[in-house]
Amino acid sequence: MRTLLFSRGSLSVYLPSFLVATGEGAILPTLPVTATDLGAGIALAGLVTGLILIGEVIGDLPSGWVVSRLGENHSMITGAAVMLAGALLCLCANTLVLFSAGVFLMGLSTAVFALARHTLLTVTVPTDIRARALSLLGGTFRAGYFLGPFIAAAVIAVSGTQMVFLIPIVACATTVVVLLILPDPAVVGYAGATPVRVHPEPTGVRTSQSAPARRGLFRTIHEYWGTLARMGTGAVAIGLLRSSRQTILPLWAVHLNLDAAHTSLIMGVAGAVDFALFYTSGQIMDRFGRAWSAVPSLIGLGLLHIALPLSGDIVSFSAIAILMSVANGIGSGILMTLGADLAPRDDPAPFLGAWRFFGDSGNAAAPFIISGLTAVAGLALPAVAVGALGLGGAILMARFIPRFVPPSP
Secondary structure, eight states, rough: OOHHSSSSSHHHHHHHHHHHHHHHHHHHHGHHHHHTTTOOOHHHHHHHHHHHHHHHHHHHHHHHHHHHHHHHHHHHHHHHHHHHHHHHHHHOSSHHHHHHHHHHHHHHHHHHHHHHHHHHHHEEEGGGGHHHHHEEEEEHHHHHHHHHHHHHHHHHHHHHHHHGGHHHHHHHHHHHHHHHHHHOOHOOOOOOOOOOOOOOTTTSOOSSSSSSSSHHHHHHHHHHHHHHHIIIHHHHHHHHHHHHHHHHHHHHHHHHHHHHHHHHHHHHHHHHHHTTTTHHHHHHHHHHHHHHHHHHHHHHHHHHHHHHGGSSOOOHHHHHHHHHHHHHTTTTTHHHHHHHHHSSSOHHHHHHHHHHHHHHHHHHHHHHHHHHHHHHHOOOHHHHHHHHHHHHHHHHHHHHHHSSSOOOO
């Protein structure tokens, strides 16, 4: 793992990803509080918080075209700069409308930045270490999200809630500097490998291919519909269960009348377990194949969602929360790895944009599904319903991964 993380070219992927994730992780817990301070009620504050996910899904629409045209490195710089602008707008906002616009803008920029780094690793990493490299990327993301709230707590204690947006501003500014200074893996290679780069742009813009026609999202979905309708549905299930886990566990803790301190402790331990397994997931995928990560992860998350209504005390709730983290951890990096496996070699960005649209749609839909079903029938129904969808996703992945994804070397 150390070789992958600190080798020439790879640091310029992982360090910016860690910085941006730290900035995002710092602000997410504070979004509802800031929205409330600006006059939003509880329901409206939840909607404002969800704008970052909605922005990311909408940002998936043009992101493939943007990355294909600008190139991976330039797109990461652009995404970080736009994210900085969104954070600055949130910092200076004195109305809920301006604050909401800043949150939405940060979501849009996240889509471009995330696709650019995904595409960069797709075109530079040798296939025999692809899963480990992408799982490591997922690990840097988890590390940033773990560290961000602690930095935010220190800033809030000193200067107030809204000043927490200084963290993504500094993180994004540092990211731009890092990307300008460190070598581009597309040029120098990743972990000592020969760069996988064909037909570079004569203008000097770094791209994965000088394609005469830039495909947009809907054209790409139409062109690869057979693959996306099958594998993409499984990606929706993975995104749905991952996001549902983050939403439904705190709600169930409230249902059990657990106080904030106990809930935070349980979620913190669960998060540490999840983080500890990110590289193991990559080793499993590279050694045994992608299905050995995707299918057990979906089965575990699905069954544990179904079992959640059976937990009636802190012990059983803690056990389910930690086991969910184990199931989620062994699937770390699976969506990025499958996307890289399925993407065309000549111009992967449009396909990866479409692929991420499926996964991000599931991710964004989970809170709305849970809140809607809870309003109708209580909290147990969405847990069971989402769990059943996860088991359906496991069946799809077990059937179609061997068909669409070549065996690992």
